Amino acid sequence: AAAGEEPSEEAVACRQAYERLRACGVRSPEFEERRSEYYVALTKARAAEVRQADVIFSTCVSARRTALLEAFYQKEAPYVRQVVMDEAGQAPEPEALCLLTLAKFAQHAVLFGDHKQLRPILKSKVAEQAGMGISLFERLAVSFQDGISSPVSLLAQQYRMHPSISQFSREHFYGGRVKDHPSVLER
Numbered sequence: 001a002a003a004g005e006e007p008s009e010e011a012v013a014c015r016q017a018y019e020r021l022r023a024c025g026v027r028s029p030e031f032e033e034r035r036s037e038y039y040v041a042l043t044k045a046r047a048a049e050v051r052q053a054d055v056i057f058s059t060c061v062s063a064r065r066t067a068l069l070e071a072f073y074q075k076e077a078p079y080v081r082q083v084v085m086d087e088a089g090q091a092p093e094p095e096a097l098c099l100l101t102l103a104k105f106a107q108h109a110v111l112f113g114d115h116k117q118l119r120p121i122l123k124s125k126v127a128e129q130a131g132m133g134i135s136l137f138e139r140l141a142v143s144f145q146d147g148i149s150s151p152v153s154l155l156a157q158q159y160r161m162h163p164s165i166s167q168f169s170r171e172h173f174y175g176g177r178v179k180d181h182p183s184v185l186e187r
Contacts, residue, residue, distance in 0.1 A: 010041070010045040010048040013044070014044070014045035020034050021034045042067075046066075047067055050072075079105060081106060084109075084112070085111045085137075087113050089116075089138060092133075093134070111136070115135060158181065
């Protein structure tokens with residue numbers, strides 16, 4: 001709860017369940033039952049917090065965890081108007097969909113990333129063979145490459161690297177379309 005606010009009913013119940021869990025030892029016959037009670041109370045408390053939030057930050061995979069699911073599948077579920085996904089070029093498609101499926105009624109989804117350099121990193125050959133080595137971001141970007149009104153935008157100036165370092169990626173990945181900002185020349 002914020003300063004001056006009373007904790008929610010769910011937060012109070014979670015705190016009580018936590019205290020009951022701490023009061024018994026790991027070897028106690030009640031331990032598993034109290035731990036289960038605590039996790040149920042924790043999920044409800046987190047869901048109550050999510051329902052009150054104006055902004056929710058989450059990783060793609062964490063969006064499918066119990067607390068968010070609990071919050072989004074209740075009657076008074078938060079209405080998500082926008083989804084902003086960073087590093088979308090590195091997220092395997094199922095991970096990106098985890099985040100997007102919670103925002104069923106979102107009016108906008110904005111994906112930031114670079115599909116030309118770093119793709120999703122996979123450790124499974126089966127996943128690679130199933131096409132998971134390509135992100136949703138890349139699928140969308142490539143499908144609009146030939147279109148006249150593409151929703152994909154290129155960040156046309158880079159501010160991070162000295163031109164001698166950025167030269168390879170400028171030429172190899174972007175056909176010279178990315179320019180160095182004057183500030184990098186001064187470094």
